Amino acid sequence: MKTRTSSRIKFMVKLALIVLAFSLAACSQDNNPVDAGGTSKVAGRITTANGMPKTMAKSGSVTSSQGGIQGAAVILAQVQADGSLKTVSTQTVQTDANGRFTAEANVSGVRNLIVVATQGTTQWKAVVSSTVQSGTTVYAPPLSAESTTEADLFIRLVGQGMSNDIDESDLKILVSNEAAMHIGGNANMEAQFLTAMQAGYQAMVQASQNSYFGFTAAQFQAMMSAKEDAVAKLDAAMYMSGDTEEETDNDMNDCEGTVLSTYASQNINVSAYAKLMRIGLTAFVNSTSSMDAQTRLAIVRSFYKRYSFVLNFSMKQQFQAAGASDAQISTVASAGAALYGSIKSSTNLTQISDAFVQYHSSIESQLKVTLSTYATLIDTIDSNINASGGAKDVFSAALNISTSFDAVINAYVTFFTAVKTAVQATLVGASSTQVSAATQILILANMN
Secondary structure, X not given: OOOOOOOHHHHHHHHOOOOOOOOHHHHHOOOOOEXXXXXXXXXXXXXXXXXXXXXXXXXXXXXXXXXXXXXOEEEEEEEOOOOOEEEOEOOOEEOOOOOEEEEEEOOOOEOOEEEEEEEOOEEEEEEEOOOEOOOEEEEOOOEOHHXXXXXXXXXXXXXXXXXXXXXXXXXXXXXXXXXXXXXXXXXXXXXXXXXXHHHHHHHHHHHHOOOOOOOOHHHHHHHHHHHHHHHHHHHHXXXXXXXXXXXXXXXXXXXXXXXXXXXXXXXXXXXXXXXXXXXXXXXXXXXXXXXXXXXXXXXXXXXXXXXXXXXXXXXXXXXXXOOOOHHHHHHHHHHHHHHHHHHHHOOOHHHHHHHHHHHHHHHHHHHHHHOHHHHHHHHHHHHHHHOOOOHHHHHHHHHHHOOOHHHHHHHHHHHHHHHHHHHHXXXXXXXXXXXXXXXXXXXXXXXX
């Protein structure tokens, strides 16, 4: 459905908002069992646990004792270029007593089929991230109000020619149940959300071309492949899950860490990716300013949660490079977990900002413990960064007046360079590895 290209920008298109959410256990299992038949099969279920539409109570639906919807009619469809759906399933199937189904299609080698389930006046949809293949079964994520909003957004972006700008997996990452409640079925809010996602993507694309980052086309290809493998496993993990918020959160973070570890094993600089993601996040947040407060918080919080996970992963890497002990790295991980938890429970954007301030304090303190010989110098560097008129002030002022992606990117790169220069000039006597790690740690900790 999506045209691939070997160009740098097209790889970056696939990279946008790449960080994913999946179950570590699911990542290790075989999610494409071989069937004897020649058709492609998609297994799925409708769930009542995750954002059941309010119309459900009026539709005459039958809910099983295990929380599924029995007797819904299910088809598989492909999104056409004009945003219409073309049925590709061999027949309509019915959900069983547990809300489960297996639908078949004669298409093969196709990603992003849409599952559509209907009962009475209620309809659910979900995007199947796996590539369907003849003789195999893949899984759809649980069909719910959230998955329906994600599918509707995907259908809209294909119909509007935006499918090369935003990948469907990005929608699965950023559309939480709460966000779906705010934007689902609201054409204006859906349009604003897609515009914000496109802004984040475009900022990352432009930033990736800055000489500061230096990603290669081969690395982008590796990232894209890891992403596609992981998002298919996300669907399977969600299909197998018990639908609790805790299960979903843990599954997402466990496998997300596995994906990031894959990047690191292929010499993909996760710290550089974290910086790119922060730039994209800034553009995304700036593009949500016209939304009402609650809708904005719901979608911005999702992006911040994903960013905080990448930030924590990268920070642990850098502390390890700096020579931190296991206990010290554990403390760093705890600071990252606290940041994630604070973002998750935040009730306004100010609380998110305050959480990053606390995170900065924890990381700076731990860096002084890890590089104890240079603790006073580290304190001096960080104080100068955050002093009136310092690099942070200059950076914040530049962001406040930035009206273009180039201006935002330049503000970040200028800040990165200023911190690097300060660390190199001050940590005299430290090894090059320590200087490099301290530079990245202080940059990442101060990007709040």
